[in-house]
Amino acid sequence: MKFSSRIESCSLSPIRKFHPYMMEAKAKGRTVYHLNIGQPDIETPKEFFDAVQNYQEKVLAYAPSPGVETYLEAARDYYLSLGYQVSCDDILATYGGSEALQILFSCILEEGDEVLVPEPYYPNYDTFIRVTGATIRPIPTEPEQGYRYATREQIEPRITSRTRAILVTNPGNPTGVVLTAQERRLLVDIAKEHNLFLISDEVYRELVYGGQTPSSMLEYQDAAEHVAIVDSVSKRFSATGSRVGVIVSRNRELMGHAMKIAQGRLCAATLDQVGAAALYRSMTPEYYAGLRAEYQHRRDAVVEELQKIPGVQFSHPEGAFYLMVTLPVDDAEKLQYFLLQEFEDHGETVMYAPGEGFYATPGKGRSEIRIAYVTKPADLARSIELLGLGIQAYNARKEQA
Secondary structure: OOOOHHHHOOOOOOOOOOHHHHHHHHHOOOEEEEOOOOOOOOOOOHHHHHHHHOOOOOOOOOOOOOOOHHHHHHHHHHHHHOOOOOOHHHEEEEOHHHHHHHHHHHHHOOOOOEEEEEOOOOOHHHHHHHOOOOEEEEEOOOHHHOOOOOOHHHHHHHOOOOEEEEEEEOOOOOOOOOOOHHHHHHHHHHHHHOOOEEEEEOOOOOOEOOOOOOOOHHHOHHHOOOEEEEEEOOOOOOOHHHOOEEEEOOOHHHHHHHHHHHHHOOOOOHHHHHHHHHHHHHOOHHHHHHHHHHHHHHHHHHHHHHOOOOOOEEOOOOEOOEEEEEOOOOOHHHHHHHHHHOOOEOOEEEEOEEHHHHOOOOOOOOOEEEEEOOOOHHHHHHHHHHHHHHHHHHHHHHHHO
């Protein structure tokens, strides 16, 4: 059978590719600690479940293609509470942030087009872009410089006649980088000057540390035609399985094209939107402050333990719940195989996401890993301890070979 060359150019998720080996380790009776995926263990607020249980309609019908009215209004009011002037017409309900990205790329990209993305980046971006026939043109960063990328010197030389958009994640996955106000303004200016879309993935907006204030590219009214926001309830409400997100843009032509796809897939899930509306309506500033404090506590637990491992290098993450770490090993992917297949300490081992899969540039990230600090501090501390013991055992075996 013949398959699409576009799908054949895509790869499996580097975050999930080790799942079979993890299952084998568990089948051997080992406990596997997870640093590999952004699945928080914080409880989803009960308001979501209450809203679903109290749904009174006798028929679970299709929702309107733009979204359930109560969800659109709740999302609008959330942005208004942050100081961003948007209307329900500027918002389109989607199946999580992932579908929001897929819809946007389908609207703006053609065969041979390019999207500028700072690397390392969320690997699923590559799949979403490749299936349109476009490609990622990476904006290189360096661990030693904290993975920062928002300068004219790093961005403008990579803009070509085929560049259609700049895609950023703020706060950053996998780096934990949070853009400063000056960096955000620069990105907006570059997008305007070169007539590009600026797609800002802001699903971790509230998770910023050190007294920083959550931000959005929506603040730049002068760039309304260029900016599109991707957002979701997954991370801020620990509701990853609800699959409810939004596109937010004041570009009416873009939203009109997006509606064609939204109508083609009929609607996002009705009950999930009902539950998400309740989350937006009921969560208070105190909730978000508590969420930030918890993740900062978890971040600090990881940082404290990493500092005990000789030879590791990392930048202090400023937001989201990830960090990239350079390990004193030749190949982080080989180390992961070793940890799951051969290593154990008191019947326990650890799993992370190897860094190479977060890069488009061949060979980069080979000794890096991404850590997701989404479990309890005690579990995170044990996970990092296991990582250190595993590195020691892996390097000792190589020296003996």
